[in-house]
Amino acid sequence: MESVAIAPLASEEVKRYDVRWASLDPVEGAEMAKTRPVVIVSLDVLNERLGTVTVCPLTTQLHPAWRTRIAVHVGRREAEIAVDQIRTISKARLGKKLGALSETEARSLRRLITEMYGE
Numbered sequence: 001m002e003s004v005a006i007a008p009l010a011s012e013e014v015k016r017y018d019v020r021w022a023s024l025d026p027v028e029g030a031e032m033a034k035t036r037p038v039v040i041v042s043l044d045v046l047n048e049r050l051g052t053v054t055v056c057p058l059t060t061q062l063h064p065a066w067r068t069r070i071a072v073h074v075g076r077r078e079a080e081i082a083v084d085q086i087r088t089i090s091k092a093r094l095g096k097k098l099g100a101l102s103e104t105e106a107r108s109l110r111r112l113i114t115e116m117y118g119e
Helices: 044-049 103-117
Strands: 018-023 035-040 052-059 069-074 077-082 087-090 094-100
Touching: 018 052, 035 094, 044 052, 052 069, 069 103
Parallel strands: none
Antiparallel strands: 018 035, 018 094, 035 052, 052 077, 052 087, 069 077
């Protein structure tokens, strides 16, 4: 993925299932690093009120056999949503909106998050 500078969002609305650039550095251990696309997974009611959002990073290093990843297309690229790398970040780390998940992709993401972190 290309390198992208992160510009302040000002008062731009951040919505659940948006795909945006995010600066994930600095990191520790096995966390995903660098500026990369992320999917916003936190609820819109929280996104409106808090200075943070919960995100899942995207990667173009595909691992189809990993049950913790969901295949998606972002622009013209194949990618995977790394649900195993879910984290909460400051909105100050967010950049330009790249798009949003389809309803089918959003449903698959909700199901996997529930399977991994729910009851």
